[in-house]
Amino acid sequence: ALDYSYYEIDSPDEFIWIAPTMAPPGEGTRFYVAGGSAEGEPGSFLVEITMDRNRLGGSYGELTAVDLPFDFKDAGAGQLSALNYSPLNPEHFYAATTEGRFFASADRGRTWEETLNFLPNGWYLYGQAIHASNTEENIVWLGGSGYSNPPVWRSTDGGVNFEPVSEGLPPTVVIDLVGNATESLLFAATEAGPFVYVAAEERWFDLSGEFAPTQRYTSVEYIREENLVRFGTYGRGIWDFQI
DSSP states (O other): OOBOOOOOOOOTTOOSSSOOEEOOSSSSSEEEEESSOTTOOSSOEEEEEEEEOOTTTTBOOEEEEEEEEEETTTTTSOOEEEEEEOSSOTTOEEEEETTSOEEEESSTTSSOEEOSSOOOOOBTTTBOEEEEOSSOTTOEEEEOBOSSSOSEEEESSTTSOOEEOOTTOOSOBEEEEEEOTTSSEEEEEETTEEEEEETTTTEEEEOOTTTSOSSOEEEEEEEGGGTEEEEEESSSOEEEEEO
């Protein structure tokens, strides 16, 4: 039988249900968790977890967790509530916090620069949605609560500045974002249903049609091999949109 390792997230003050995680390529078997501190500190750190994997032995390996240096809570930004990285340059990390603050890192989370813009807070279960472009290295999107401000924002300079890109969207919460292969289309899972941003039109359109359920949509992913978009709903199953 194989042994296994685990890491327990210690985040007593967390406000979201599932702590954001990501596993960018490079630097061996390593992934990142947003939440609390691996070392018992009273802050909000990006926790780097490394697996010392024994491929030849009878073990998956031992997990070692350390806090990266920046404390988002100590900086007055609240707690980490969303994470992502650029698929074109995995050295570039992006993070959002419970106070609607956005940060960008060019060195895999060792140091961070904060955006100058006010940005939306996230949903209490999942936080915000960050989508880093797969065609332009410096383009990144952020979605969140849009009841008193635009729910979707876009940066074209790697997260330094943002502009609202929400024409066609109702006041709602954007929970997840994903683009198609060419990023001519961007899809959003929202509390008001499924939406698509058509870049050529520079606006959002409702995808519900006649048959998709009227419900909160909690996730969306693009299946490149089949050229379809898969939405997850709250209590109404999974729905595919064939492009």
